[in-house]
Amino acid sequence: MSASIAWGVLSTANIGRKLVNPAIRASCNGRLHAVASRDAARASTFAADGGFAVHYGSYEELLADERVQAVYIPLPNSLHHPWTIAAAETGKDILCEKPLALTAAECREMDAAARANGVLLMEAFMYRFHPRTERMIALVREGAVGAPRAIRSAFTFKLTRPGDVRFVAALGGGALMDVGCYCVNASRTLAGAEPVEVQAWATWGGDGVDTALSGALRFADGLVAHFDCALTMERCEAVQVAGTDATLAADASFVARPDGVDLVLARGRETERLPFAGVDQYQLMVEHFADQALARRAGKPAAVRYPASEGAANMAVIEALLRSARAGGQPQPVVP
Numbered sequence: 315m316s317a318s319i320a321w322g323v324l325s326t327a328n329i330g331r332k333l334v335n336p337a338i339r340a341s342c343n344g345r346l347h348a349v350a351s352r353d354a355a356r357a358s359t360f361a362a363d364g365g366f367a368v369h370y371g372s373y374e375e376l377l378a379d380e381r382v383q384a385v386y387i388p389l390p391n392s393l394h395h396p397w398t399i400a401a402a403e404t405g406k407d408i409l410c411e412k413p414l415a416l417t418a419a420e421c422r423e424m425d426a427a428a429r430a431n432g433v434l435l436m437e438a439f440m441y442r443f444h445p446r447t448e449r450m451i452a453l454v455r456e457g458a459v460g461a462p463r464a465i466r467s468a469f470t471f472k473l474t475r476p477g478d479v480r481f482v483a484a485l486g487g488g489a490l491m492d493v494g495c496y497c498v499n500a501s502r503t504l505a506g507a508e509p510v511e512v513q514a515w516a517t518w519g520g521d522g523v524d525t526a527l528s529g530a531l532r533f534a535d536g537l538v539a540h541f542d543c544a545l546t547m548e549r550c551e552a553v554q555v556a557g558t559d560a561t562l563a564a565d566a567s568f569v570a571r572p573d574g575v576d577l578v579l580a581r582g583r584e585t586e587r588l589p590f591a592g593v594d595q596y597q598l599m600v601e602h603f604a605d606q607a608l609a610r611r612a613g614k615p616a617a618v619r620y621p622a623s624e625g626a627a628n629m630a631v632i633e634a635l636l637r638s639a640r641a642g643g644q645p646q647p648v649v650p
């Protein structure tokens with residue numbers, strides 16, 4: 315039998331149940347060993363339904379299980395920081411949900427804890443593992459659009475569950491944290507640089523979270539990336555890079571359709587459609603992570619494709635956007 319990583323999952327979160335846990339189960343190099351919940355009965359039912367070998371009624375107990383080699387952390391955003399550090403201290407490799415934490419400083423502390431304990435830490439931005447995303451980045455780098463002058467992106471949807479964690483400020487809710495983080499990540503990645511200044515305008519919900527936010531990132535070379543994110547608008551996912559010679563566009567940009575997606579390169583009235591077969595981008599992500607975890611455990615060189623420092627850079631931009639939105643749209647510098 316080929317080597318496989320024993321995963322532990324912290325919580326009975328929806329994203330795990332629907333997409334990431336099934337991806338681990340289907341992966342070629344990982345297996346669902348343990349799940350933990352704050353509620354032992356919920357953990358038991360979840361384990362039986364989801365195919366986990368063991369279950370625990372607390373996150374601490376799962377981390378104490380020495381058979382768990384890697385943990386997947388789909389907790390509310392405010393809990394990513396403490397539980398990543400706790401997992402690092404027990405020697406587990408860590409795949410943590412996006413956004414990696416609430417601030418760049420928290421991300422750096424998580425990175426330091428992972429390094430101090432010699433474990434891997436990666437933010438679970440699954441869209442980066444889709445072959446279309448990789449091709450889009452490569453085409454922009456190769457000059458397919460000429461010099462990029464604008465990046466336009468959106469991630470909006472309508473959240474109807476009243477008590478959802480995304481509406482709770484104390485848990486790190488809000489549209490920017492939940493879906494705007496994808497737009498910021500795609501903008502920085504496609505720009506191949508960090509923005510120097512940002513502006514944002516938000517609509518605020520009852521608990522003080524941004525339920526919708528529009529933002530702009532200004533890069534040193536004059537490139538501007540602007541985006542919309544919302545928990546209160548019809549679903550839209552889009553990324554476009556507009557350059558001096560062409561525009562490159564991806565719809566369903568983050569949660570790609572399972573039956574396949576396109577890139578569209580447009581020059582004036584001419585359009586070229588590049589098709590990509592359907593893939594499970596969650597499975598590609600967990601397989602990459604497990605490959606690196608296996609390599610590390612075998613004493614071989616191991617590095618995740620997107621290190622925690624990249625998550626810290628994303629959070630520095632998100633923090634500046636939130637400062638600007640709270641100041642009614644005043645420009646704010648990005649403090650790395």
Ligand SMILES: NC(=O)c1ccc[n+]([C@@H]2O[C@H](COP(=O)([O-])OP(=O)(O)OC[C@H]3O[C@@H](n4cnc5c(N)ncnc54)[C@H](OP(=O)(O)O)[C@@H]3O)[C@@H](O)[C@H]2O)c1
Binds near residue numbers: 325389
């Ligand atoms: N990559 C993606 O495609 C994607 C998609 C959706 C969400 N996410 C990310 O995944 C994370 C979880 O999102 P989700 O929508 O799956 O959340 P969710 O369904 O609300 O699950 C969060 C889980 O955290 C546990 N928890 C611990 N303390 C909690 C508290 N004080 N309040 C509420 N829950 C608490 C609960 O599990 P127990 O009670 O069992 O302990 C709960 O089931 C977030 O960071 C989000 O940004 C990523």
